[in-house]
Amino acid sequence: MLARAVDHLPVAGALPGQLVFEPKWDGYRTLLSVLDERVRLCSRTGTDLTGCFPEVARAATDLNEDVVVDGEVVVYTGGRLEFTALQHRLGRSSATVSRLARTEPAHLIAFDLLHRAGTCLVRRPYRERRRALEEFFADHHLVAPWSLCPASTDRRQAEEWMSHWSAVGVEGVVVKGADQQYEPGRRGWLKVRSRRSTEALAGAVTGPVRLPHTLLLGRHTPEGRLCLVARTTPLAAAQQADLGRLLTPGTAAHPWEGMRVTAHWGSRDLLRFTTVEPGLVVEFEGDTAVDHGRWRHPVRVRRLRPDLAPGDVPRFGAGYETTPG
Structure with missing residues (x-):
């Protein structure tokens, strides 16, 4: 599911249900799937990124259950999210990627859960998917390279993310409706960039x-x-x-x-x-x-x-x- 750009934070009623705000990260949008013990990281355009981020793939292997997680792969270095560090992983040898995974480790910031343990969650409203995502993190006691994306219904929190978090690489805010289903390919969410x-x-x-x-x-x-x-x-x-x-x-x-x-x-x-x-x-x-x-x-x-x-x-x-x- 994609987001449509708007100039300002929307008001109540702009999306189905209560508005939920999440930081917009400066990274690679990635779908992580673990199905029949096979791990795959896939970009928004369908590119296989599994070999580019072995530290994330290894962490997914340790889950021992089938899941599909939507999120953003990021690298935090030098006090901020570094997009160029992600680019350094593409088209490199396995030895180079392994070295970068040690010196500039990647993290997966998860913001949606689409499938778990044989249950498809795509048609569930966002509020239920979010609750399932939080339970998934709690059940597995997930730590780095896993990271749970913050989410808030407080508009002031969204404004703080936009004004104070830009220095560390947060690009703005993504806005979702609590009653929205997950619609692949549709720009049903909203995004507001910090400018x-x-x-x-x-x-x-x-x-x-x-x-x-x-x-x-x-x-x-x-x-x-x-x-x-x-x-x-x-x-x-x-x-x-x-x-x-x-x-x-x-x-x-x-x-x-x-x-x-x-x-x-x-x-x-x-x-x-x-x-x-x-x-x-x-x-x-x-x-x-x-x-x-x-x-x-x-x-x-x-x-x-x-x-x-x-x-x-x-x-x-x-x-x-x-x-x-």
């Missing part, structure tokens, strides 16, 4: 410079190298016009000349873009999925900041650190 704003330099555009479609944003390293940090969503007409008046086409000496950028995360298609002189500061809004200074998802332009100089922009790697004013 914050900061600044970067316009370094390139897609489309014509005088009427750009999107921006490629950059920040300088302490050594002065301009690094790509984000791509924006499509610009509004007024933003296109304002930018067209302020942007200057880049020269052959632009640091991004010849740079190869994929069209979107996970794609092999290359993006066609035109460089511009990196002198215009842009304030943008994005979610909390920031990997080593780069925003994984497209960001949204809030406003242009001609009042700020390039030197006022946070350095590459600073994340959401902002300039004053």
